Each structure stands twice: as structure tokens, then as C-alpha cells.
Amino acid sequence: MCMDHSVICRCGKHDASFNFKNELMPPETIEALYCPECSNGIAVNPVTMIKDNGWVIQYDMDVAGLYSSRLPYNEKENLSPELLFDEGYITWRGVYPGDHIDSAEEREELAELAKVNPKKYFEQMKSWAINRMLRLKEEGWRKAHEG
Ligand SMILES: [Zn+2]
Numbered sequence: 434m435c436m437d438h439s440v441i442c443r444c445g446k447h448d449a450s451f452n453f454k455n456e457l458m459p460p461e462t463i464e465a466l467y468c469p470e471c472s473n474g475i476a477v478n479p480v481t482m483i484k485d486n487g488w489v490i491q492y493d494m495d496v497a498g499l500y501s502s503r504l505p506y507n508e509k510e511n512l513s514p515e516l517l518f519d520e521g522y523i524t525w526r527g528v529y530p531g532d533h534i535d536s537a538e539e540r541e542e543l544a545e546l547a548k549v550n551p552k553k554y555f556e557q558m559k560s561w562a563i564n565r566m567l568r569l570k571e572e573g574w575r576k577a578h579e580g
Pocket of ligand 1: 442443444445446447467468469470471472
């Protein structure tokens, strides 16, 4: 189970949906969120923050520490913003903020094709997924580089 939780950035212009793997970490672990506009000029502290393509997530590592006993031993020992993000404990819903909304829209466009040409639809769906990931990787999103 992944709980969905939306957070508004510091300047209030944007928000991002987060996933919490197995709900091991509470939403309070997110201390602040900065969009590419309001992250301008802030000093990124690697002890509490992670940067992803202009977005910055600031974690409350004290809260994360309180809940870290729920993590596997080797992860507990290496608790860091990178671990929280990369292992999916507190991470974007999708590859980047807004991904689940964009991909649903793109998929809907393709769904039209499914009605007229199912075979072509499946081919396009496959290349859509591959090309999409390549594009996101090029754009520099952290989760597109996984694996
Ligand atoms: Zn902002």
C-alpha cells in the first residue's frame, strides 16, 4: 500500500504528490518542498535535503530517525535523504511531480487509438513508455535514472 499525499511548495505556486512506501514514514517527515521557482537561491543542505531537477525536498531527519526502526537494519544505519527518496519511502508519485496527471492524459490520447486499431495501440503504447522514460532521463529526473 502506498498512501498518496500532496504537498504545496514554499511559494505556494506548485504542489507535488508523494508516495510513502508501505507507509513506514509519516507525511510529517517532509519539512518543506521547493519548486524550481522557490528553490532559487536556497542553499541545499545534503544532510536534510535532496535536489531533483530544480525541485528540492527538505526532510525532517529527526522525524525520520524516530521511525527508522521500521526500516531494514542496513537502511536504518544509512538513513539519508537519498535513501528516503531512492528507496521510495518518501518520493514523488511517479517519476516527477505531476507525472501521474500527465501520463494519464497521454494514455487517454492513446486509448482513442485502441478503439480503432488495437494492434497499433499496443505497439504505440510500448514505444510510448520507452520514449517517455528516455525523455525524462534526458530532462534529468532522478527516478528516471534508476535501474
Ligand atoms: Zn514554489
